[in-house]
Amino acid sequence: MQAQRARMSPQNPVAKAIGYMLDGDGRCEAFTRFLNDGRVCLTNNVAERALRGVALDRKAWLFAGFPRGRDRAVFMYSLIVTARMNDVDPQAWLADVLTRLPNTTASRVNKLLPWNWSLSIRREAA
Template identity: 65%
Template sequence: KHAKVAKAIDYLLSPDHWPGFTRFLDDGRVCLSNNCAERALRGVALGRKSWLFAGSERGGQRAAFMYSLIGTAKLNGIDPQAWLADAIARISDLPVSRLPELLPWNWQKPAVSPAEAA
């Protein structure tokens, strides 16, 4: 009764936790495993030593900001490298009022890439 495994099973079977554990049975969108989330975080874990070289707290905040933007581009089905290259190329020519056009959820791939135009 006092074994760690018994305590874990009691925790799982409690009325407070059982509905959350069995939710995947009622909703097909809920995955039984967390493999998808772990794959998404793998890059962060692999780069952990690199983050030591952010230089400062501000550098770490900038890295986190870029991670967020790149992740948002991926979630919107956009190639992050193409989006970032286009946004950097166009940002200086856009008025402040049109900057939201460059955000990943509003971005439209240009008909001619900046490299082709040159």
């Protein structure tokens, strides 16, 4: 890659991108990680789609308050998106977790996380 970079004008946008990747500590390794690990996605489309709701609701977020309201809104939004990413209905999960949390010991909290939670767990507790 260095040879191709040397043949390009330093002002060329592609040369700048190659330089950015090669000059940074660990950037080249991070950029090529998908070649060795099939779980790594080539794009960040999932993250961008998850954040689309934030952009659409931008005006509503102005009224969240500052800073406590903002922090609470971000916290709740991250819980909702995490539940959705784990194929869990956020409303059902939050309703169940919020009712069970006061009676749950610290060692069993991990069972309430979205990736461990299911309706069968909810029925067992009832």
